[in-house]
Amino acid sequence: MRYVRGAAIAFLLVTTVACLFANVIAPEGYAHQFRELPNAAPSRQHLLGTDDLGRDRFSRVLYGTRVSLVLAPAAALLASLLAALIGGTAGFLGGWFERCAMAATDLFLSLPWLFLLITVRALLPLNVSPFISVVITFALLGCLGWAAGARVLCADARAIAQSDFILLARATGISRVRLLWRHLIPNLKPVLEAQFWIAIPVFILTEANLGLLGLGVAEPMPSWGSLLRELENFSNLPAQPWLFVPLIMLVLVVSSFDLVLSKEELLI
């Protein structure tokens, strides 16, 4: 299992580096159209062929991977920070604040996640640039994905706040801020990290679902969701197996994130 985990980490590192240097590695920009070469088969010039608008598919896969691999962790970080702020503070302070915060979390968890996401997404203006649409999509994922993590962090913060060493620290007259900063947050770090790593594949898959439904990142900016839309052309699939490359990349990356997490972290 250790070797599999190592391989998953290595794969994620290679993929991240490759997509971060997409400007250098990709033969063309993601929006550049070779109008004379639509739906071209793979060649030396276009490793994965071109799409129906003549855009180089390999470049789009690289840039799309960059969008998902950079912004999904950013959204996961936002969700984890919100969870830490709400759940951690509630568990630490306890009493009415905890009850109110957890009631709000429960209510938030009752709202169906994808329904809520597409509702808020539909409220936003239509005429936004592709870059803004990417930021909006992932910011929404981050802002709406905190509730489950907040519950876990609240329980953990409560347990720590009631532990002997915190009692001892309180008895020495330590200030609340210092107690929070020096004792609570460092002890919450493992749970927070686990929440962060768990959230990344969830957000990647949600973006893919939204993209396939036409509610994700706007064209011409590529993302795994928009790249997977090519799979809707069933008649092309047997003759063009390279259309599966974005799906294979998605499965490999998501399963690698899954493998990076230990069994204990998955149980959280």
Place this chain on the structure above:
Amino acid sequence: MSVFAKHAIRVVLVVLLGGILGATLIRFAPGFGVDEAELDTRLNRESIEAMRHARTNDGVVSFYVSYFGRLFRGDLGMSQTLQRPVAELLRERLPETMKAVGLGLAFGWVLGFSMAVAVVTWRVWYFDLAAGILAGVVLCLPAAVMALAFLLLQAPARLVIGLVIFPKVFRYSRNLLARSAAAPHIITARAKGAGEARVLFWHVLPATAPQLLALAAVSVSVAFTAAIPMEALCDLPGIGQLAWKAALGRDIALLIDITMIVALITVLANSVSDFAGHAFQRTDA
């Protein structure tokens, strides 16, 4: 306060909170107060402004009052894109989604739970590994891709929901059952020669029942979420497809009503699961 009262308050709170959120989103959504009549090219800017003002000069408070008044009368408003009452649309499409969700839940649970039971009962490493890999691969596939695959293979699309639920049910119940099966009293029962079926039904399952019931409630929410891509891509006329069309057409009123209905069903499922869990624990004690 009794458990029943707590749950009743929770359901009421969700409906109220959903209503307030929904009303707020509608009130402040771009395009609120805009009417098709404004497209009349004979109207000048002042006339359009006057028409808009006439529609929105009620004020925020009276807007909320009239919104809730309509809501309590069962009037969910009109769909802007489909030009039909929302209540009528929901009445038409909810049964299709409920059927798909029910079938998907049954399929996902039968598959996931039976595999988890088999892994824990047989204790064969290669079966555990194979089941784990299968669940891992399915977990990495977006529901929309699975829906496309089912469409391509002309398989029953409703089973997509089952496949989305299967890995979650398998992983969680496998871990729960394995932990319960490793408890000292169960090892003792096995050492005394109790059969696998007896150990499972008399010792392992009762100990894990509350958590499994909680998982069942969570899987209802997951099933509804999976219904959106499944119905949208496989052209099934349920509320998932309706929500998708509403999102594309920016039909905020319709989207909010759908979200509230699904939230209500989810909260009710959670409450039933909590009740059953409490009842089970009391009986067990």
